[in-house]
Amino acid sequence: MVTIIKTTWELTDLRALEKGPVGFVPTMGNLHEGHISLLEQALDENDVVYFSIFVNPKQFGPKDDFSKYPRTLSDDVTQIQNCEARFPGKNVVVFCPADPQEVFPLDYTQTVTVPKLNSFLEGAQRPGHFDGVTTVVFRLFELVEPTKAYFGLKDYQQYLVIKQMVKDLALPVEIIGMPIKRGPAGLALSSRNQYLTSEQREESLILIQSLKKVAGLIEGKRTNLRKAKREIDILLLDSKWNYLEMRDAENLSDDLTKSKSITLLGVYQIGTTRLLDNLQLEIQ
Amino acid sequence: MVTIIKTTWELTDLRALEKGPVGFVPTMGNLHEGHISLLEQALDENDVVYFSIFVNPKQFGPKDDFSKYPRTLSDDVTQIQNCEARFPGKNVVVFCPADPQEVFPLDYTQTVTVPKLNSFLEGAQRPGHFDGVTTVVFRLFELVEPTKAYFGLKDYQQYLVIKQMVKDLALPVEIIGMPIKRGPAGLALSSRNQYLTSEQREESLILIQSLKKVAGLIEGKRTNLRKAKREIDILLLDSKWNYLEMRDAENLSDDLTKSKSITLLGVYQIGTTRLLDNLQLEIQ
Numbered sequence: 001m002v003t004i005i006k007t008t009w010e011l012t013d014l015r016a017l018e019k020g021p022v023g024f025v026p027t028m029g030n031l032h033e034g035h036i037s038l039l040e041q042a043l044d045e046n047d048v049v050y051f052s053i054f055v056n057p058k059q060f061g062p063k064d065d066f067s068k069y070p071r072t073l074s075d076d077v078t079q080i081q082n083c084e085a086r087f088p089g090k091n092v093v094v095f096c097p098a099d100p101q102e103v104f105p106l107d108y109t110q111t112v113t114v115p116k117l118n119s120f121l122e123g124a125q126r127p128g129h130f131d132g133v134t135t136v137v138f139r140l141f142e143l144v145e146p147t148k149a150y151f152g153l154k155d156y157q158q159y160l161v162i163k164q165m166v167k168d169l170a171l172p173v174e175i176i177g178m179p180i181k182r183g184p185a186g187l188a189l190s191s192r193n194q195y196l197t198s199e200q201r202e203e204s205l206i207l208i209q210s211l212k213k214v215a216g217l218i219e220g221k222r223t224n225l226r227k228a229k230r231e232i233d234i235l236l237l238d239s240k241w242n243y244l245e246m247r248d249a250e251n252l253s254d255d256l257t258k259s260k261s262i263t264l265l266g267v268y269q270i271g272t273t274r275l276l277d278n279l280q281l282e283i284q
Numbered sequence: 285m286v287t288i289i290k291t292t293w294e295l296t297d298l299r300a301l302e303k304g305p306v307g308f309v310p311t312m313g314n315l316h317e318g319h320i321s322l323l324e325q326a327l328d329e330n331d332v333v334y335f336s337i338f339v340n341p342k343q344f345g346p347k348d349d350f351s352k353y354p355r356t357l358s359d360d361v362t363q364i365q366n367c368e369a370r371f372p373g374k375n376v377v378v379f380c381p382a383d384p385q386e387v388f389p390l391d392y393t394q395t396v397t398v399p400k401l402n403s404f405l406e407g408a409q410r411p412g413h414f415d416g417v418t419t420v421v422f423r424l425f426e427l428v429e430p431t432k433a434y435f436g437l438k439d440y441q442q443y444l445v446i447k448q449m450v451k452d453l454a455l456p457v458e459i460i461g462m463p464i465k466r467g468p469a470g471l472a473l474s475s476r477n478q479y480l481t482s483e484q485r486e487e488s489l490i491l492i493q494s495l496k497k498v499a500g501l502i503e504g505k506r507t508n509l510r511k512a513k514r515e516i517d518i519l520l521l522d523s524k525w526n527y528l529e530m531r532d533a534e535n536l537s538d539d540l541t542k543s544k545s546i547t548l549l550g551v552y553q554i555g556t557t558r559l560l561d562n563l564q565l566e567i568q
Contacts, residue, residue, distance in 0.1 A: 001287060001288070001289050001294050001298075002287070002288040002289075003285060003286070003287040004285070004286040004287070004288070005285050005286075005367060006365075006369060010285050014285075016479075073362070074358050074359065074361070074362040075358065077358070077361060077362075077365075078357070078358040078361075081288060081290075081361075085290060085382070088291070098369070101335070150417070
C-alpha cells in the first residue's frame with residue numbers, strides 16, 4: 001500500500017500510529033534506479049517505509065538553481081508504486097510537501113552542521129551545501145523518527161557527514177549506505193545525467209574509467225599509492241576535473257599512512273554539469 | 285491523504301477500519317474533469333472516499349477493444365492528488381487492481397442484470413454491456429460498502445440501470461448522479477474525445493447542438509413534443525446517428541403521455557467513435 005501525504009501534520013499523525021520499526025528514504029525526487037534500490041532495501045528490512053520527496057532549498061547555493069531542479073512527482077510516484085507492488089503487505093508512505101514551509105516553518109532557525117567534514121571536497125566546491133543537507137536530514141529525522149535511514153554511497157562524503165551528525169547528536173537511527181547503481185557502461189546513475197547530450201554521456205565515462213585506472217594501479221597495496229598519486233596528477237591535467245582525490249574511506253583524511261580502506265573521489269564537470277563518483281578499496 | 289492499493293485484501297482490510305460514511309467513485313481511469321467533479325462532490329459529502337480505477341473486462345463486447353482501452357494510471361493518480369489537496373483532512377483511497385482477477389476471482393460466476401432497462405438504446409447497441417456494468421458495480425459495492433456512490437449523468441441510461449439495480453437488490457447505498465461536464469463549446473467530456481481529430485471535434489458539436497435544438501422546440505410544453513419528434517426525424521437523416529430519442533427521464537419509456545420530465549438521448553458516431561450525450565427537461 002502506498003500512501004501519499006503532502007503535509008507535516010498528516011506525517012506526524014500517521015507516524016504516531018506506527019508500532020514497529022520504520023525505514024526512511026529521504027530524496028529530492030526525480031527518481032532513478034539508484035533511489036529505487038534504496039527503497040527496495042528499506043522494504044526488505046522494514047514493514048513500513050517513509051519516503052520523502054522534498055527539494056530542499058537549504059542545500060542549494062546562490063549559483064545553483066533551486067527553482068529549476070526537476071520536479072517529476074507523478075513519475076516518481078509511479079516508480080514507487082511499481083516497487084512497492086513487489087512487496088505485498090508492506091507499506092510505503094510518500095511525504096511530498098508542496099511547500100518548503102511544511103518542512104521548515106518560517107520560525108525554524110536551527111542549522112545543524114558537521115564542521116569536521118563539511119569544508120573540503122564537495123564542501124569547498126559548494127559552500128554551505130552540507131549544512132543544508134544535515135539541517136534537512138535532521139529535521140526529517142525529527143518528523144519521521146526512523147529506525148533505519150538509507151542513503152546512496154554515490155554521495156560518499158554526504159553519507160559520512162550524515163553518519164557523523166548521527167554520532168555527534170546521538171540520534172537513535174541507523175544509517176545504511178547503499179552501493180552505487182550504474183548504467184551499462186559504468187556511469188553512476190544521477191538525476192544530473194539527464195542534462196548530458198549523448199556525446200557528453202560518452203565523455204562522462206572518463207570519470208569512472210579514471211577511478212578504475214587508479215584503483216587498478218593500487219592493486220590493494222599501500223606500496224602502490226605513490227604510483228597512483230602520480231597517475232592522478234597526470235589525469236588532473238584535464239581541466240574538467242573539479243577534483244580527483246585519494247582519501248581515507250573512514251574519515252576522508254588525506255593522510256593515508258594508517259588507512260585500511262581508501263576512497264577515490266572525483267568530480268568531473270561537463271559543461272555546467274558536475275558528475276560525482278567514487279570507488280572504495282581495501283589496502284594492505 | 286491519498287492511499288493507493290492494488291489488491292482486494294488491502295481494500296477490505298482498510299475498509300474494515302472505517303467508522304463513518306464512505307463515498308465511492310467507480311471509474312475505468314483515463315480521468316478527465318468529469319470524473320474529478322464526482323470526486324469533488326464525494327469529498328464534499330464524505331470524509332473518506334474510495335475511488336476505483338478498474339478497466340472492467342465484462343462490459344466490453346467482442347468488437348470493443350478491452351486491451352486497447354487507455355491506461356493512464358500515473359496521470360490519473362496525479363489528478364486525484366491535486367483534487368484531494370483541496371480538501372485538507374479528507375482521505376482518498378485509490379483502488380487500482382492490476383489484474384481483473386482481483387475483482388473477479390476465477391470462481392466468481394455471479395452476473396447481475398437489470399432486465400427492465402438493459403435491452404434498448406445503449407443496451408441494443410452493445411448487447412451484454414449493461415450486465416457487465418451492473419455486475420462490476422455490484423461487486424465493487426460488495427467490497428467497498430459505500431454509503432453514497434457517484435456516477436456521471438452523461439451515461440444517463442447507465443445511471444438509471446444502477447439506480448434500478450440498487451432498488452431491485454435493496455442495496456444500502458445512495459446513488460448520486462452528477463451533471464455532465466462540458467468543453468468550452470458544449471461537447472460532453474469523455475475519454476473517447478481523445479480519439480477525435482480537431483476537425484472531428486468540431487463535427488462532434490452536432491450532437492449537443494441537435495439536442496439543444498430539439499429542447500428549444502419543446503420549450504417545456506407537452507404540446508410541442510410532436511413538433512420536436514418531426515425535427516428528430518429530420519435530424520436522423522444524417523446517418524451518423526446511432527440513435528436520437530426522446531424518452532421519459534424516470535424510466536426511459538417512449539410513452540411520454542404522463543411524463544413530467546423527459547430526456548433527449550443521442551449517440552452520434554464519428555468514425556468508430558461513439559459519442560454519447562443527453563439533456564433533461566421538465567415538461568408541462
